[in-house]
Amino acid sequence: MSNVNDSDLKIDTEDSFPAREEQPTDTTLSLLISHAQCALRSLDLSRFAEPGITNVYMRQCLVDDFRRCAGDLLARCDSDKVPFHWFIQGISKRMDGVLQLAVLRPLQRNSEFVPALLPGSQILAFAADLLDRRRKMYSDPRARPWRWLEPLFFPWHALAVAMAEVCVRQESSVVEKYWPTIEGAYSSFQELVVDVACPHDLYWKPIENMMRKATTARDNLRNKEVLRCEALQGHIFGDTMVTTFLDHTCQSQQDSLVAEAIQTVDGHTSTTSGIPLTESQNTSEASQRFTHEVAAWTQYEHFMSDPYDMGI
Template sequence: MVESNNPTEGESIVFAGHDQHKDAQVDVDALSGGSRVDDQLLDFVRQQEAGAHDLGHTFWTSLSQEIGGIRQLLEDTAEVETPPELSPDPSDLHHQSSFLFHGNDFDLEHPSDLHCSHLIRFYFSNVHPLCMILHKPTARLYLESSRSSPSQATTESARRGLDALRHAVYFAAVTSMSRAGCMQYLGAAKDSLVMRYMRSCEAALSRADFLNSVEIATLQALVIYVTAIRSHRSNRSGWSLIGLVVRLAHSLNLHRDGDGRAFSPFDAEMRRRLWWHIIVLDIRAAEDRATEPMIYDGSFNTSMPHNLNDSDFDPSSGSLPKAKIGTTDMTFSLICMDVSNTFLVVNYVPPRKQRILSIPQQEDIIKGCTGRIDSIYLAGSVASDPKTWVVSTIGQLLILRLWLVVQYPLQSVRLNKQYFPSGLGLRTATLYLALRESLETSEYSTGHRWFFQTYVPWHALAVALVALCKQTKGPLVEQAWSVIDQGFEKWGGRMADSQGGMLWRPIKSLMRKARAARETHLESLNRPPQLSVSPAPLTDGVDIGLPRLSLEPHGSNTLDPFLIGNFESIHPTIFPCAEVDALNTPGNDPLFTEFADNSTNWDENWNEFLLDAGTFSVDPPFEI
């Protein structure tokens, strides 16, 4: 949430960039001192954004050079008579946005003061750590204020944006609560509460005219809504709204902030948080349907947020403190942002006639991301902290996801040689699926389970099934089948467009082929076909480069320690080698001795799945 710098009495200190939307006024007399011209230009740039977001501050900088310098630009601007602003009728503000959300059809749902306090508490406990786009101290100050108190907004547009933000918080809070929690604290069934607050949030967004609003608070409300709606809808509505969010962010120039020097330290940091969370949402939406993200590498220059707690800065901060080493309020979000940025790099397919990154280059990039997670975001963490375990487990899952993208790209590919040893893909996919289930069932992730359940591991599942069509024996195979049999139907119910969607049909086809291969193998051993067998621990063969993450700090563990590693290990993580060397040669690793068949054309099998899934490119397969 972004705030203005110098609020006068009675004005809000809750939003970021709120002062940007006032009428642009430049005091040229105050700029007569040449030493202050550069600083004043930055203020001028910020004020101009209210009417020219699409141009950005780089336009004003270049224009000033063309007409004879900064001072000339400011003087000429002051001489131009500013036409009076035409204020639309407040009753018509939402008309242009009502075709998406029907603001006239539903009254805003205002909870009682007691219920409001519960919703705010659950939001900052269950949602805020995963969606760090608000500044908790100032956001709470506004949210906990009485609705009957004088408005803190200076314009009707700002007030409606604030109102949309309030209702987005309510909706996300209900989304994050358990069914028992909804009944205990709010006195109603979760399904009815979700529907009530979802419609109220949509009505508030419509009344804020979110399609045309230049209020940061309105975009924050829409982003929170989209983050929450993923838990309730598997159709394309959430996926489509991400594209709208990206466009609206572009209209506010969130992607062109650079190092943020055009804004106050507080405003710049909150704009960074909002933009980078949008990147994470865009990539997740693309993964849901195996499509390309709208945001691509090189299309933005906004720096990543700092590793700071909300309490480390406020709207009055003249500068931000130095970014911290170790866990902070931003740790989870920064891990997601860093991995998302890495994904944009390693998964980017350039225009034809340009070569993609080689596998060694992709490996180096992933290793760098893993190193940052270890040495910056999780430095000094202890295994006994449940919150740290949840964050670190998510980090490991995201790194495994990157390795899967390298080993089994989402585009058609023709390998020049067998690069990875047979079995490594199955090991990576099995580890991902097992760790994913461990996270969802852990008591430590209860408050965040609503968020984790939106991660459907279809890519890892498809990789595992492609491998299991050929690999029918060995401890790794048994481990893979155990995890798949436990989660297959559940994952299908959560897939994009449900089990009738584009991706699930070819996955079901792979499942039939893999089961047939398994049954044939079991029959050859005179064993009756079975759903799964007890998981066998994996030996410590090829190590997949991961952060030094821990098992659950308490209780018994169902996963082999070699799968996950140990936070307290004094040895650094070993990454997969760029070449298939002695360590990674299937014949030298007992994990792979059962299926060391280098003649298997793995990329052809994977390309067949991509063709069935509709993600196969019409261009010729690229070579590595």
């Protein structure tokens, strides 16, 4: 494929194929989508066509290759003056983000893949940022001529990953920071499924189930914060007893979510975890983080099991 304008392509032409343009053309967006789809197929772990790449380093190389191709195609973009150039740059960044997330959290289940465990809430932040940047791009007046593309490539994957992370986060401030973005994306997805006949409706029930779990986890964290604030104001009994009671209550709720996440469909502990469901007081912060990162991954794995169980 060559980066050329539509006017260069004629059915009855006898001339040689036109030389590749050095600036964005009518076919640049199609070329970007083609490169992204090729990379995403290689990141596919479903084994429907051929075995996917499970090595994280090799998976990352696919994203780096896409970035180089996109950089060449968009090298002479004038996004400040040409709305189409601005739009395809934005699309390229969204594709980049989708591929990067797929490197760390594949779209399909695979027992041979070991997920990367990143510190803190990096996965949640990255997934939520993908959702928010997409919203901002299509809300911009410059995107008006191309808004018909919006429902075709909804990032349900980023939404599912973000909700899975919320299910096991223990920091209420972190969850509240990203919750409006997640909730807004969920509402947009819901409207899309209702209003448009598209393949995304296959994932509506799994998304709905995951949102229910994420909402429950968020409510538990918020309730803990409310009780703690009331305790500090002296509305309940002594601080020491309140702190102990609240910590125990929250930990019990959190352990319940973690336990549910780590258990597989057949009732056995997930082979990807290898960790106990209840941690002792001597457990290090690193081990605690590991536990919840694995639980977040398993929540997402269970989300992906729903379409499989439905025969999709």
